[in-house]
Amino acid sequence: MVPGRRNFLAGSLLLALGTRVRELYAAVIGMPQVSAVDPFRAFAPYMDTLIPRDESPGATDLGVDQEILSRIRNSDYRKGIIQQGCRWLDEAARKRGATDFTALGPDGREAVVGKAAEAAPGTPLHEFFRYTRDQAVRIYYANPESWISLNYRGPPQPLGFTDYTQPPTLKRSR
């Protein structure tokens, strides 16, 4: 079959995410810096709310937060998006009576992140959630420690999957 359709899917995701990056850039870069506190303080607990530890590692267990911050260090736009997102998380936490996002318990953090997930497309908050979730899953699920609970015996090489005609050895049925 035609492998190019993978590229079709990649292209369609880019289109579906909208083309307002330049507008967001202007909105984010123009924001004044207002605090001397670590502007990314909320990021690690936010990551662990997106991908929590349960029977498999959480996001920060696999260094996902640090990897994302490393990747954006040369992008004023991306840094601005994440800083603005972190400020929003802290503000939302204060509305719930906490001093900041890190002071919230798990239920409170989930409630706050749930609001971020519902942000209107085209807003900086929507871009914050979309970008960080996308990066988080890309980094998290490229780590073999996340594969164990999925019964995934990758990477594809060097062993391949020579048992491909058989039912998988560990199966989970509905």
Place this chain on the structure above:
Amino acid sequence: MAAVDVIIIGSGAGGGASAWALAKQGVRVLLLEAGPAYKPKRDYRLSSYQWEQSGFPHKINPWGRQSYAPLQKLEEKWRELRSWNRVNGPMNTTNRRQPWGYHHVQGVGGSTLHFSGEAHRLHPESMRMKSRFGVAADWPLDYAELEPYYQQAERVVGVAGPLKQGARWRSENFPLPAHGLGYASQKLQAGCKKLGLHWQSNSLAILSAPYDDRPACNYCSNCSRGCPRRDKGSVDVTFIAQALRTGNCTIRTGCRVIALEAGADDRVRGVRCREADGSESFETAPMIIVACGAVETPRLLLRSESSHAPEGLANESGQVGRNFMETLFWTSSGLHPEALASYRGLPADGISWDFNAPDAIPGIVGGCRFSHATADADLLGPIHYAQRVVGGWGPKHKAAMRDTFGRVIGVGAIGESLPNPGSYVDLDSHAKDELGLPKARIHSHLGDGELARLAFMAKTTRRILKAAGVDELVEEYGSYDSFSATHVFGTCRMGNEASDSVVDRYGGSHRWQNLFVVDASMFPSSGGGESPSLTIEALAIRSAEHIAGLLKRRDL
């Protein structure tokens, strides 16, 4: 440089097979390739934990190398053919078809470097579309004449296939036995059986046993990312490797052909090139073969216009670039209740040819085929599941990933594409490449006939998935709202009449005595969804035999 008998431009299926067939007969070949060579073990990083982060590791970016004329508006009556994904919603949110690209690889081996390894012969009746069905054009040869060359190509590549493939009769068995059906594909087979459809092992240019000093496949399912083991029969590790071993073939990579220069005597004088170091060269040989594919071959011929060829080289009929046929495709993917580990095996391991004949779909001329498409949809790893199948975040996301991973099955269909006046390739004088040369501009239009076939393809893939036990679709996409093609054909079609074809039955220009075209642009019809690489290779071997005969007789 040593004397050369034949210059071949392009090292994909047509160029590579031509090089082998000529070199083994003692013909001295210079193979010019614009892209680089790939080293399988080094370049295809499927052993890396980062394997899923990217697709095929293109060394030359394929995006934006062609331009597109505005595509057609989308209509409400074809709403069922819109592409969508359950996590991200509609894939095309506009009211117009979008160009997602002509997907190809620039490099030694061409697009076989990223192909899924399907090795198909054309249905014999697909070569008689005009005389039998009044559409497209007839091939100036028939299946029986091409059959021995199919055999040769299959032996070079090491094709593994089943004993029988319906109308595609064979004088010998496949060189290698068919691969077994993967566990997920077995579910599709069972579903097809309920519907009265036949699902069988596909014929694949992927080794089922060690062959030609290459190992058997180990079923990683990632052919499209390049095969580090060389068990996939891409042209670089088969035809070109064997051509080089003869000592009669030289490849020059990073060499971009600017133009072919025509002389006053109905002969092409030579090939003007830009080399990898930026210098220009002019290469001459008694014979020249153009094998750049159905988009880049007409592009080269059209921009090789001169006072001797004012409409472009070999374009006396006005057909260069015309009759463009594309990949008409549809893919549906959904969740099976059982944990299948569907990321294992082979792309397109199973196939149904039941609707492949030109008159197999009731009321519609032009057939199609259905095959296992989980790998083609690239739903093989956890990142893509998290992006496209399992949305959300938090504990529910993680639980859903554990529940879902490995349960997606996809079925895809590819169908006949018929030529029409709205589909062609020309030069875009406003869009130039980095050498200042006009890009190829693709014009694509799908008529109601194509869309009716596409609707049948969509309906049938859904029926197959449902019968196989899939209870929830997660993604569907197809040609209706996007142009996304790898198989492209027809833009320098073969024919017996110089008035309505570009090349003769051997791919030779009707006018230019030493110019041949050997790639899918020669195809007068696309077939009912067959993957074209094996047919291109068979045509190339046949043309090479003819060219070698001309050279021997000095009939130039």
